[in-house]
Amino acid sequence: MTYCVGLRLNRGLVMMSDTRTNAGVDNISIFKKMFTWETVGERSVTLMTAGNLATTQALISLLNERAKPADERGAPSILEAPSMFQVARLVGATLREVIADQAGETGQEADSPFSATLILGGQIRGSDPRLFMIYPEGNFVEASEDTPFFQIGEAKYGKPILVRAYDPAMTFEDAVKLLMVSFDSTIKANLSVGPPLDLHLYEADSFRNGRVQRIEKDDPFFEMISSSWGEALREAFQRLPAYSLDD
Amino acid sequence: MTYCVGLRLNRGLVMMSDTRTNAGVDNISIFKKMFTWETVGERSVTLMTAGNLATTQALISLLNERAKPADERGAPSILEAPSMFQVARLVGATLREVIADQAGETGQEADSPFSATLILGGQIRGSDPRLFMIYPEGNFVEASEDTPFFQIGEAKYGKPILVRAYDPAMTFEDAVKLLMVSFDSTIKANLSVGPPLDLHLYEADSFRNGRVQRIEKDDPFFEMISSSWGEALREAFQRLPAYSLDD
Numbered sequence: 001m002t003y004c005v006g007l008r009l010n011r012g013l014v015m016m017s018d019t020r021t022n023a024g025v026d027n028i029s030i031f032k033k034m035f036t037w038e039t040v041g042e043r044s045v046t047l048m049t050a051g052n053l054a055t056t057q058a059l060i061s062l063l064n065e066r067a068k069p070a071d072e073r074g075a076p077s078i079l080e081a082p083s084m085f086q087v088a089r090l091v092g093a094t095l096r097e098v099i100a101d102q103a104g105e106t107g108q109e110a111d112s113p114f115s116a117t118l119i120l121g122g123q124i125r126g127s128d129p130r131l132f133m134i135y136p137e138g139n140f141v142e143a144s145e146d147t148p149f150f151q152i153g154e155a156k157y158g159k160p161i162l163v164r165a166y167d168p169a170m171t172f173e174d175a176v177k178l179l180m181v182s183f184d185s186t187i188k189a190n191l192s193v194g195p196p197l198d199l200h201l202y203e204a205d206s207f208r209n210g211r212v213q214r215i216e217k218d219d220p221f222f223e224m225i226s227s228s229w230g231e232a233l234r235e236a237f238q239r240l241p242a243y244s245l246d247d
Numbered sequence: 248m249t250y251c252v253g254l255r256l257n258r259g260l261v262m263m264s265d266t267r268t269n270a271g272v273d274n275i276s277i278f279k280k281m282f283t284w285e286t287v288g289e290r291s292v293t294l295m296t297a298g299n300l301a302t303t304q305a306l307i308s309l310l311n312e313r314a315k316p317a318d319e320r321g322a323p324s325i326l327e328a329p330s331m332f333q334v335a336r337l338v339g340a341t342l343r344e345v346i347a348d349q350a351g352e353t354g355q356e357a358d359s360p361f362s363a364t365l366i367l368g369g370q371i372r373g374s375d376p377r378l379f380m381i382y383p384e385g386n387f388v389e390a391s392e393d394t395p396f397f398q399i400g401e402a403k404y405g406k407p408i409l410v411r412a413y414d415p416a417m418t419f420e421d422a423v424k425l426l427m428v429s430f431d432s433t434i435k436a437n438l439s440v441g442p443p444l445d446l447h448l449y450e451a452d453s454f455r456n457g458r459v460q461r462i463e464k465d466d467p468f469f470e471m472i473s474s475s476w477g478e479a480l481r482e483a484f485q486r487l488p489a490y491s492l493d494d
Contacts, residue, residue, distance in 0.1 A: 156403035160432045164480045177490045185407045201492075211492065221490055228487055233411045236483035240475055243424045243468055245448075245458065 001192035002033060002050040002153030003183060006119040007175055008131045008143045010168050012204040013121040014175040016183065017048045018153075020194035034198040035060050037067065039079055040208045043124040045087060046200050050152040051116030051136070058098045059116065063091065084130040088120055088140050096138035117152045121202065129204050157189040158182035172201050180215075180225045188226075195222070248439035249280060249297040249400030250430060253366040254422055255378045255390045257415050259451040260368040261422040263430065264295045265400075267441035281445040282307050284314065286326055287455045290371040292334060293447050297399040298363030298383070305345045306363065310338065331377040335367055335387050343385035364399045368449065376451050404436040405429035419448050427462075427472045435473075442469070 004017040017033040031053060037045040049056035067077040081087045095116060102114040118134040131143035133150040143150060148168055151159065161181050186193050195217040201210040215222055251264040264280040278300060284292040296303035314324040328334045342363060349361040365381040378390035380397040390397060395415055408428050433440050442464040448457040462469055
């Protein structure tokens with residue numbers, strides 16, 4: 001499993017991903033699920049992946065190969081596509097290609113499907129920051145004011161707090177705090193989601209990658225959130241009016 | 248989908264279930280998923296069901312038929328089994344029988360499996376109150392001090408608050424409040440879980456059904472919880488120390 005969240009804020013884009021991959025509970029590894037590209041002054045692109053690790057690694061390798069100037073295929077790369085919409089189309093098409101390729105390679109049914117779901121965010125000069133969710137079929141949807149964030153992977157445990165506390169006008173600091181609470185609830189409930197966490201804060205109209213940070217398991221702030229949030233929840237619960245059985 | 252929770256408290260058992268069943272989003276009905284039996288002064292038994300409605304209805308009908316004194320099969324009924332463990336075995340065996348029967352009746356694969364998962368709680372004179380989760384295979388597990396509650400159906404959204412705020416020493420009033428918060432988070436996130444809610448408060452060593460109540464959608468307390476919990480969560484979030492990006 002996996003947990004990744006992309007938030008669209010007025011101030012920019014906030015992306016967070018976990019790093020745990022597992023094949024069964026006895027085979028756990030750490031792999032990066034967040035990838036960034038940039039052309040300073042012109043574009044910044046971030047991709048987060050959930051799904052079959054062989055699929056997502058092949059996808060990232062292909063995207064990287066094709067982004068090299070030496071590649072003479074003619075098709076626009078992730079660094080050349082003229083808009084984030086075209087980047088999303090390109091990533092979706094590449095994902096479909098990888099899945100078809102891997103499914104064709106095997107003569108038998110695999111235990112886990114060659115599938116992946118992606119969150120793509122970024123900005124290219126001439127347009128606002130945009131955030132997409134890309135499905136295994138290669139099609140995609142874009143975040144809007146009504147649905148200003150996307151989750152992939154184990155989304156349920158961490159969703160209630162996102163729904164309640166998200167605010168498009170929030171600061172990056174508050175957004176990081178919010179994501180840490182959401183990730184903490186998920187990590188506590190699902191063994192297949194785990195730290196360290198990767199974070200990218202993309203500032204709107206900066207047209208370059210922002211702060212990219214790895215939050216380790218023993219990060220003091222994350223540890224504080226992890227230990228304080230339970231107490232804060234209990235207090236909030238106790239402050240609600242009491243139910244009365246007399247009627 | 249469905250959402251049912253059974254809590255084992257020092258004071259007794261608290262059971263809550265929703266009532267929504269659906270076949271697609273355009274075919275929604277209200278069906279009871281909580282069933283109680285009692286022999287006043289000797290036993291109280293509550294069963295909550297999640298899964299295929301035809302399966303769970305057939306299960307309840309069979310259990311009821313066999314609990315009638317007129318039935319001369321010889322096998323002990325839910326009202327005659329000498330312990331809650333034996334009641335759980337009986338319910339599990341009946342469930343397996345119904346599933347095998349329904350799977351055998353159809354010549355083709357059904358869209359949804361003839362499957363069900365159950366929560367069984369109750370007390371029979373001579374033993375403490377006990378709480379079980381029964382699987383479609385007919386086997387079951389019992390709640391313990393380490394795992395003092397069970398959820399069936401759409402369990403993920405409502406689990407974080409249960410984990411954080413459950414306390415075996417809590418009052419029935421607090422337990423109802425806790426379950427309402429847990430159900431509210433689930434109902435807000437999953438269209439296939441919906442009110443009204445059914446509630447049974449079984450008081451330990453009362454050996455009769457306790458308060459059985461239907462909580463309607465417009466129940467004033469439930470409406471208050473539904474509108475206040477979001478605010479309480481946001482406040483709890485804001486009271487957490489702020490994250491700082493300067494380092």
